[in-house]
Amino acid sequence: MVVVTNLIISIVVIILLQLLGMLVFSWMTPFKDMEELRKGNTAVGLALGGKFMATAIILGVAAYTNTSIWYLMLWFAVGYVCLIAAYWLFELATPGLKVSEHLQQGNNAIGILLCAVYLGTSFAVSSLIV
Template sequence: MVNFFENVYIQTAAYYSVSVLAIIVFLTVFELVTKYNNWEEIKKGNIAVALATGGKIFGVANIFRFSILHNDSLLEMLGWGIFGFVLLLICYFMFEFLTPSFKVDQEIANDNRAVGFIAMVISISLSYIIGASIIAM
């Protein structure tokens, strides 16, 4: 049975499965903290929500990419992925805090594409910084 888990195809499937499940869970958390329904807004064609959500998906996946590259075990990878997600979530709240002249959630819900684009770029760029710090450990 030990040889079974050392198979590169099994390891890839395991990392893939855990990462996809984590992305689904993390998107659910993001859904809970935003004041709008991501998937309903995307269904209506709200580009700003699609940009912000796409940035979150990319950001979380990118953090898991770095985590997979750095760690030897599935559990370590998941731990660093969760930690990276928490940092990304904190960045989301900081973006809202640092823009007191408008409410980020409200602007994104109103299809303000400029705000949606900035939210996407923040998620993506900070995922690289978080990922680099995971590699540096």
């Protein structure tokens, strides 16, 4: 019974952290992600999908390598800060290219590149989780 309870608590915490992560990412963009998706903006969909997959990778590795919910949350926070830093570093590394504007305009190349930045960062950060 204790194992089932711990499993349920872990799943709930993982879902809540994933949702929280996506909410924070949506606050970072000057446009409404869901509005852009309703319009069929593929670039925003790619970037948003990359964010979702990246946070899921970090959460999955954190859950797999830690038996404590507290360590899972700690490692998720560390990984998540790295994802946010990757976004801002990407912005700094591309002067004269306002990423959020290009996403809102539907620039799929930027959406794909940003998706890859998120996924690459999550794989790299996940290798550090112990």
